[in-house]
Each structure stands twice: as C-alpha cells, then as structure tokens.
Amino acid sequence: xxxxxxxxxxxxxxxxxxxxxxxxxxxxxxxxxxxxxxxxxxxxxxxxxxxxxxxxxxxxxxxxxxxxxxxxxxxxxxxxxxxxxxxxxxxxxxxxxxxxxxxxxxxxxxxxxxxxxxxxxxxxxxxxxxxxxxxxxxxxxxxxxxxxxxxxxxxxxxxxxxxxxxxxxxxxxxxxxxxxxxxxxxxxxxxxxxxxxxxxxxxxxxxxxxxxxxxxxxxxxxxxxxxxxxxxxxxxxxxxxxxxxxxxxxxxxxxxxxxxxxxxxxxxxxxxxxxxxxxxxxxxxxxxxxxxxxxxxxxxxxxxxxxxxxxxxxxxxxxxxxxxxxxxxxxxxxxxxxxxxxxxxxxxxxxxxxxxxxxxxxxxxxxxxxxxxxxxxxxxxxxxxxxxxxxxxx
Amino acid sequence: xxxxxxxxxxxxxxxxxxxxxxxxxxxxxxxxxxxxxxxxxxxxxxxxxxxxxxxxxxxxxxxxxxxxxxxxxxxxxxxxxxxxxxxxxxxxxxxxxxxxxxxxxxxxxxxxxxxxxxxxxxxxxxxxxxxxxxxxxxxxxxxxxxxxxxxxxxxxxxxxxxxxxxxxxxxxxxxxxxxxxxxxxxxxxxxxxxxxxxxxxxxxxxxxxxxxxxxxxxxxxxxxxxxxxxxxxxxxxxxxxxxxxxxxxxxxxxxxxxxxxxxxx
Numbered sequence: 187x188x189x190x191x192x193x194x195x196x197x198x199x200x201x202x203x204x205x206x207x208x209x210x211x212x213x214x215x216x217x218x219x220x221x222x223x224x225x226x227x228x229x230x231x232x233x234x235x236x237x238x239x240x241x242x243x244x245x246x247x248x249x250x251x252x253x254x255x256x257x258x259x260x261x262x263x264x265x266x267x268x269x270x271x272x273x274x275x276x277x278x279x280x281x282x283x284x285x286x287x288x289x290x291x292x293x294x295x296x297x298x299x300x301x302x303x304x305x306x307x308x309x310x311x312x313x314x315x316x317x318x319x320x321x322x323x324x325x326x327x328x329x330x331x332x333x334x335x336x337x338x339x340x341x342x343x344x345x346x347x348x349x350x351x352x353x354x355x356x357x358x359x360x361x362x363x364x365x366x367x368x369x370x371x372x373x374x375x376x377x378x379x380x381x382x383x384x385x386x387x388x389x390x391x392x393x394x395x396x397x398x399x400x401x402x403x404x405x406x407x408x409x410x411x412x413x414x415x416x417x418x419x420x421x422x423x424x425x426x427x428x429x430x431x432x433x434x435x436x437x438x439x440x441x442x443x444x445x446x447x448x449x450x451x452x453x454x455x456x457x458x459x460x461x462x463x464x465x466x467x468x469x470x471x472x473x474x475x476x477x478x479x480x481x482x483x484x485x486x487x488x489x490x491x492x493x494x495x496x497x498x499x500x501x502x503x504x505x506x507x508x509x510x511x512x513x514x515x516x517x518x519x520x521x522x523x524x525x526x527x528x529x530x531x532x533x534x535x536x537x538x539x540x541x542x543x544x545x546x547x548x549x550x551x552x553x554x555x556x557x558x559x560x561x562x563x564x565x566x567x568x569x570x571x572x573x574x575x576x577x578x579x580x
Numbered sequence: 581x582x583x584x585x586x587x588x589x590x591x592x593x594x595x596x597x598x599x600x601x602x603x604x605x606x607x608x609x610x611x612x613x614x615x616x617x618x619x620x621x622x623x624x625x626x627x628x629x630x631x632x633x634x635x636x637x638x639x640x641x642x643x644x645x646x647x648x649x650x651x652x653x654x655x656x657x658x659x660x661x662x663x664x665x666x667x668x669x670x671x672x673x674x675x676x677x678x679x680x681x682x683x684x685x686x687x688x689x690x691x692x693x694x695x696x697x698x699x700x701x702x703x704x705x706x707x708x709x710x711x712x713x714x715x716x717x718x719x720x721x722x723x724x725x726x727x728x729x730x731x732x733x734x735x736x737x738x739x740x741x742x743x744x745x746x747x748x749x750x751x752x753x754x755x756x757x758x759x760x761x762x763x764x765x766x767x768x769x770x771x772x773x774x775x776x777x778x779x780x781x782x783x784x785x786x787x788x789x790x791x792x793x794x795x796x797x798x799x800x801x802x803x804x805x806x807x808x809x810x811x812x813x814x815x816x817x818x819x820x821x822x823x824x825x826x827x828x829x830x831x832x833x834x835x836x837x838x839x840x841x842x843x844x845x
Binding site: 406 | 617699700703704707709712713714715
C-alpha cells in the first residue's frame with residue numbers, strides 16, 4: 187500500500203511532502219532562470235527569468251496560461267496548495283529567505299540556442315513555478331556538447347531542497363548528462379552548476395571530492411563493484427570515509443540492506459543478483475553515508491511495473507525518513523532526491539517537483555501538481571504518454 | 581595534406597594524453613596519496629603475486645633454457661664449450677630475462693588491467709567510485725602502480741634466478757659440454773653486481789610502462805565490450821613496442837659504453 191497519494195488526489199488522503207512549505211500566496215510562476223537566489227544578484231539579473239509574451243507573428247504558441255499579473259489582480263486564482271503545507275513547521279525552516287526569490291518582472295523570452303530556430307523552441311515556455319524552497323542544485327545557462335552533438339543548450343534548471351524532483355524528457359535530451367554535471371563527472375562548456383550555492387566547475391579537485399560526499403547516486407544498473415559482495419559494496423563508503431569500527435559498520439550496512447529488502451543477501455556477489463536486486467543494493471550503497479542529495483538515474487529501467495512501483499514507494503519512504511532525521515538533527519540542508527525517468531507513472535507517484543527537459547532546455551518546471559495540470563501541449567502530451575502532439579519521432 | 585598531418589598529429593595527441601595521465605598516477609604515488617588506500621594496494625599486490633608469479637617465472641625459465649641451448653651448441657661448434665656461461669650471464673641477465681618478463685607482464689598483467697578497469701568503466705563502477713568522493717586515479721591507478729613497485733622487483737630477481745638455473749641445467753646437465761665448475765667460472769667472470777641492478781632497472785622500467793599503459797587504456801575505455809576489447813589490443817601493441825624500445829635504450833645506456841666483456845684484455 188503506497189504511503190502517499192499522488193498530488194491532485196482527494197483531500198482525505200495523506201498528502202506529501204508533509205514538510206513542504208506552500209508557495210507564497212498568489213506566487214506566480216517565474217520564467218526560465220533558477221528559482222533560488224544562491225547566485226549573486228548580478229548573475230540573477232542576467233538570467234532569463236521572466237514571463238514570456240509571445241511576439242506578434244509567432245507560430246501558434248502553446249496554450250499559455252493567463253498572464254500572471256492578471257491572475258494576481260483578479261484575485262480568483264486558486265489557493266496555493268494549502269494541503270501541502272505543514273503549518274506547524276517554522277517558516278524559517280522551509281523558506282530560508284536568503285536563497286528564495288520569486289521573480290515576476292517581465293522580460294524578453296530567451297533567444298533560441300545558436301543554430302536553432304524559434305520554431306524548434308516554440309513549446310518551451312521556460313516557466314518555473316515556484317517551489318517555495320531554496321534550491322539544492324541549479325544549472326545556470328549551461329551548455330554542453332560532445333563533438334558536434336549539442337546536448338545542453340543554455341539550460342536553466344533548479345532542484346529544490348527537501349523535495350523529490352523528477353527530470354523528465356524524451357530520450358537523448360541530456361538528462362543523464364545533467365546528473366554527471368551535478369556531481370562533477372562532466373563539466374559544462376559554458377555556464378555554471380551550483381550545488382548548495384557552490385560552483386561545481388570551479389572547485390579544486392580536493393573540494394570536489396569533498397562535495398561529492400554530499401551525494402548518493404544510484405546508477406541505472408546499480409554500478410556495484412564486481413569484485414565485492416553486496417555487504418562489502420554497501421560498507422565500502424563507510425570504510426573509506428569514516429572511522430567507524432567493523433561492528434558499527436556491520437549494523438549500519440545490515441540496516442540499510444534490510445530497508446531495501448536485501449537483508450539476507452549480503453554475502454552474494456553482484457553477478458548473482460537480479461537487475462532489481464542490483465538496483466536496490468545500489469540504493470542502499472547510495473544512502474549509507476546519509477547524503478544530502480540522492481540522484482537516481484532511471485531507477486525504473488528494466489524493471490517490471492510492480493517492482494517499479496515498489497521502488498518508487500521505497501524512494502518516498504526513505505526520503506520521508508531522511509526528512510524526519512534531518513529535522514531532528516537540524517541539518518543545514520534538507521535531503522533532496524532527484525529522479526531521472528521516462529516512466530510517467532513513476533513521475534505521478536513519486537514527484538514533488540518536475541522539470542521537463544527537451545532539446546537541452548527546460549520546457550517548464552514546477553511542483554508536480556502544476557505540471558500535471560499544465561496547459562502546454564508538449565507537457566500534456568509527454569505526461570500523458572500520447573502519440574499525438576508536438577513530440578514526434580523526429 | 582590535411583589528412584596526412586592528421587594521423588601523426590592524432591598519435592602525438594594520444595601520446596601526450598597518455599603521458600599526462602601517467603604523470604598524474606605517478607604523482608599520486610609520490611605524494612603518498614596511494615597510501616591512503618594501502619589496504620587496496622596490498623590487495624592488488626596479492627593479486628599480482630598469486631595471479632602472475634608462477635606464469636612469469638615459468639616463461640623466463642623456458643627462455644633461460646633456450647639461452648642455455650644456444651650457448652651450448654654455439655660455443656661447442658666454435659671449440660669453446662667452456663664459454664657457455666657467457667650466454668647465461670649476458671643473454672639471460674641483460675636481454676632475454678627482461679624481455680621475457682616484459683612480454684609476460686604485457687600479456688598477463690597489462691591486458692588484465694585494461695580488461696578489469698575497462699569493464700569497471702563501462703559498467704559505471706569508476707563513476708560510482710568518483711561520486712563517493714574517492715579519486716579513481718588514486719584508488720584504481722596509483723594503488724596498482726605502487727603494488728607493482730612493491731612486488732615486481734622481487735619477482736624479477738627470482739625470474740633472473742630461474743633463467744640462470746635453466747641455462748645451467750641445459751648447458752651443464754643436459755648437453756654436458758662444460759663442467760659445472762667451468763660453467764660458473766665464466767658465468768661469474770662475465771657479470772658483476774651492477775649488471776644485476778641495471779637488469780632490474782630495465783625490467784622495472786618495462787613493468788612500470790606496462791602497468792601505466794594498462795591503467796590508461798582501461799580507465800579511458802569506452803564503447804561497451806567492443807571498446808574494451810579494442811583498448812586491450814591497443815595496449816598490447818603499445819606495450820610490445822615500448823618493451824623493445826626500453827630494452828634497446830637500456831642496453832645502450834647500461835652496457836653500450838662499457839660492455840664489461842673480459843675478452844682480449
């Protein structure tokens with residue numbers, strides 16, 4: 187039985203994230219740029235971060251929501267998801283004012299990337315609905331190419347703290363490349379990637395390795411070390427990065443393995459595990475250092491629907507536990523999970539916040555409910571998995 | 581013209597990349613960072629000892645026996661069978677023992693490194709390691725190089741012994757053209773302790789190059805299992821060329837000016 191119901195469900199179902207603070211009343215989506223204000227004001231001023239008004243003569247634009255100022259003035263916009271707020275939580279904990287900003291000043295729509303036409307990007311509204319959270323990770327005008335293949339083409343994306351964020355998008359659009367940029371396995375050709383406000387591309391190697399300790403990353407196939415059994419795989423980060431004794435390590439590892447349902451499989455080698463078991467073991471290893479940020483690279487690939495659903499539940503359950511623990515320990519940063527997937531059902535079940543990526547840029551981003559109710563034909567097509575719409579085999 | 585230049589330019593670029601990467605690994609050892617993972621270093625040393633020692637000794641033994649045969653027949657034909665020991669002293673120590681050691685290192689250890697690290701690369705294990713905040717260059721590269729430096733000198737010294745023993749067996753016991761005492765008089769006459777040191781240096785230069793090339797090609801493998809196979813083949817080619825280059829240069833440097841041959845005064 188899933189612990190949570192997806193957003194938009196009936197009010198008598200438990201809502202999540204229980205901890206999430208609401209967006210500011212009447213807060214509009216903002217456009218293009220990262221939502222939090224971790225970067226300097228000058229950087230922020232340059233980011234393409236405002237609402238786009240379609241220029242005259244443009245091809246038929248997506249079903250554009252009503253202009254924000256109209257919404258705000260009319261006063262009849264829906265209340266901003268009060269059920270997602272935990273009013274008992276101190277506001278300061280959910281909205282550190284130093285890193286949250288909502289920008290609603292009008293600005294011009296960012297031009298298409300070099301070599302691309304406006305027509306190719308006509309479905310990109312660049313809207314960023316506010317999450318009400320500071321950003322754990324931000325991409326700022328990030329470009330990345332492999333040879334002549336342009337992958338990221340001026341990407342502005344943010345992953346809010348304390349939420350389970352999804353990065354959705356068609357195949358080959360740069361989702362896995364994004365993850366590698368977050369952890370510094372790839373560097374952008376241009377632009378910046380910030381993790382908790384620190385620029386990843388500008389970090390010296392030693393700082394980068396320290397920063398990576400904030401991360402847990404679940405690779406598509408688990409990426410378990412083939413020369414170690416499951417127990418040693420999960421214990422590996424603890425042995426390398428902590429001074430814990432073997433007894434304590436054993437307790438932690440067994441607890442993590444039990445959480446993912448592999449309590450009795452610690453002595454098995456990776457090649458003795460099924461694909462789903464390898465993913466779960468990789469999940470246990472990603473969590474063992476209690477990282478601030480956990481990234482999942484297509485955790486549902488190769489899994490049957492039931493196990494996909496179970497893995498989704500597991501992600502939610504562990505995120506909730508880590509949130510509780512982070513609050514209890516008053517950690518500086520709330521745990522942030524980010525999931526890359528093609529699976530729309532997973533997105534509906536798991537996501538708090540959704541970034542839709544296409545052609546190296548964000549089409550739209552925002553809390554799951556906003557995105558699932560988006561009027562953008564591309565978003566609607568993608569989130570409903572229909573064959574008819576802007577996205578074709580081309 | 582552009583195409584003609586492109587090929588050698590590609591080679592030079594690739595060579596530069598290899599040198600840069602290998603310098604980084606060597607730097608990690610000399611900055612003592614590999615000692616942070618001393619457990620892994622010992623594990624790799626153990627793998628090297630258990631997995632490669634016997635096969636290397638066996639191969640060098642066979643090559644030493646060949647030297648003994650050639651030396652025995654050649655010197656007997658020339659009427660100086662007592663000089664069979666020259667072949668053991670020179671052929672074994674200066675040339676064939678280092679070459680045989682290099683060949684087997686390239687075939688067994690070098691290709692093994694490419695295959696192991698290449699598999700880790702394509703299955704994202706190296707990325708996983710890096711994401712855990714552990715430098716792949718240090719953990720996978722520097723530890724293996726340090727392990728090789730810890731183990732291989734001793735392994736090679738025993739290899740030299742194996743080749744000498746094989747030459748002795750063939751020259752003295754099998755062919756019988758020379759007595760045991762006669763063999764050893766000439767054998768010791770034609771070598772001295774620095775020769776052993778030079779031979780070890782030569783072999784260790786080969787081994788270091790082989791380990792570094794193996795790590796480079798494995799670490800940078802791409803293109804799935806086929807890519808790993810291609811990288812393994814490339815590393816083998818480069819290692820064989822490198823072994824002979826080092827062998828030639830070593831002979832020139834260590835024995836070119838003074839061959840230390842007590843012949844004709």
